[in-house]
Amino acid sequence: MLRAFVYLVLGWVLIAVVGGLADVLSLTIMLPATSAVILTHAAFSAGTSIHLGLAVAIALGYLEDLHQGAPIGTLALSHALTFLLLRWASGRFAITGWILRAAAGLVSASLLDAVTLAVLVVLADPLGVPRDALLGATAVLHWHALATLLVAPPLWSGIDRLLLALRLDDRPPQQAYWTGK
Amino acid sequence: MALSLRSIRNGALIVVLLGIPVLLLRSTAQDPHGMSGFDRAVRRIGAPLEAAISYSMGMLGAFFERWVLQARLQDTNERLVGENRELRQRLRELVHLQEENQQLRRALQMREKVHEDMIPAERVGVDQSPFFRVVNIRIDRGREYARPGMAVLSPDGVVGRIDKALDDYSDVLLITDPRSKIAVELARTKAQGILEGYTEDSCTMEVSKDYDVEEGELVLTSGVDELFPKGHPVGQVVEIEQLVGDQQRLHVVPAVRFDRIDVVWVVLANAPRPDPRGEGEGPLSQARGLGPVK
Numbered sequence: 001m002l003r004a005f006v007y008l009v010l011g012w013v014l015i016a017v018v019g020g021l022a023d024v025l026s027l028t029i030m031l032p033a034t035s036a037v038i039l040t041h042a043a044f045s046a047g048t049s050i051h052l053g054l055a056v057a058i059a060l061g062y063l064e065d066l067h068q069g070a071p072i073g074t075l076a077l078s079h080a081l082t083f084l085l086l087r088w089a090s091g092r093f094a095i096t097g098w099i100l101r102a103a104a105g106l107v108s109a110s111l112l113d114a115v116t117l118a119v120l121v122v123l124a125d126p127l128g129v130p131r132d133a134l135l136g137a138t139a140v141l142h143w144h145a146l147a148t149l150l151v152a153p154p155l156w157s158g159i160d161r162l163l164l165a166l167r168l169d170d171r172p173p174q175q176a177y178w179t180g181k
Numbered sequence: 182m183a184l185s186l187r188s189i190r191n192g193a194l195i196v197v198l199l200g201i202p203v204l205l206l207r208s209t210a211q212d213p214h215g216m217s218g219f220d221r222a223v224r225r226i227g228a229p230l231e232a233a234i235s236y237s238m239g240m241l242g243a244f245f246e247r248w249v250l251q252a253r254l255q256d257t258n259e260r261l262v263g264e265n266r267e268l269r270q271r272l273r274e275l276v277h278l279q280e281e282n283q284q285l286r287r288a289l290q291m292r293e294k295v296h297e298d299m300i301p302a303e304r305v306g307v308d309q310s311p312f313f314r315v316v317n318i319r320i321d322r323g324r325e326y327a328r329p330g331m332a333v334l335s336p337d338g339v340v341g342r343i344d345k346a347l348d349d350y351s352d353v354l355l356i357t358d359p360r361s362k363i364a365v366e367l368a369r370t371k372a373q374g375i376l377e378g379y380t381e382d383s384c385t386m387e388v389s390k391d392y393d394v395e396e397g398e399l400v401l402t403s404g405v406d407e408l409f410p411k412g413h414p415v416g417q418v419v420e421i422e423q424l425v426g427d428q429q430r431l432h433v434v435p436a437v438r439f440d441r442i443d444v445v446w447v448v449l450a451n452a453p454r455p456d457p458r459g460e461g462e463g464p465l466s467q468a469r470g471l472g473p474v475k
Contacts, residue, residue, distance in 0.1 A: 020238030058201055066220060077203065077206060
């Protein structure tokens, strides 16, 4: 439970930090999806149950909705679905080392964007979102994924250190992340 | 394959959790622009955190501006210094052009006052006395245009006359030179006389005591020497010396500052006639008027 709370608080702080940095550095498109990295870490950690992880995903998505001005529930749903997909993948793939962490960041950000886009396209009419604008936004999604790729390894290590410092994780530092048997 | 109670419970919990965003979306679809009380409460709770982070980011931005992005300011500064240098250089050139323009305007005004044929000439050199007085100037007109004895004027007054005309330049005998003699008259009393060079910065003339001359009276060319055009300023009386007999000696300061001359005019109207032999090998004939002291 405490572990889920740490994920949630860290995710909230990172959402605000990324927004502040984007404002200071005048960045608009190349912003990392820190929530996607946290979701990946939670999904691939055996110490996090699927229910708590899903709750964290929904909460982080809800906070992203509030910050990004998206229709409330859109990113909450896409975060939840992405978490379930990542959890499914965590039983079949293992993440170890910097390169795979970066690749996981890239994949999870791309997955999150794809799911969000799919949710918005499906619900475009009831939410009053123009579909042409949604398709136009796909042109800059690769920058989003690239920024997440760059941020994922250090952020992953930071989460590891924080959980170790809070005695919420006792795994050896270089052990692979996966939830399979 | 019987599903365990645990699996059913997990599945149900996941479905319930997934129902939360679905309900949120449904609520949003009903009122796309509205915010629920829960949304506002979450924003209010997060506001101090976001304010603190925004403040920290602002400090970080100031750090970047001051220390890291200072290099950019330095580049801008160097560029501006270079531009400033170029603009100063252009300003100097413009000031020089302005001065030149003013001189030329004055020269043209003088051309309207003097009706004789004249040709402009630039000063190309000066000779100075040990006391830094200009005793001789050199102009860029040679024997092709100038003849010894031709009058040389400036917008301020009489400069002198051509002393030597060489191939590319000519020397000008200033009115302060002891060899110089000019026919002049006083502007107020109309007393006529001959102005002779005296010292490096003054001339003298003698007139009858019958004329009530005052200090400060203007001295003009009289034109009787057929060399200088009549009525051109020559100088000003600064001292009156009473001589034995019926004469008085007037000390005159030239109207022209010889050290500030850039452009002069050589009067061609009273030029001597061309040498009938036409070869130009012999000595050049002089202009009419009062000849220099031999």
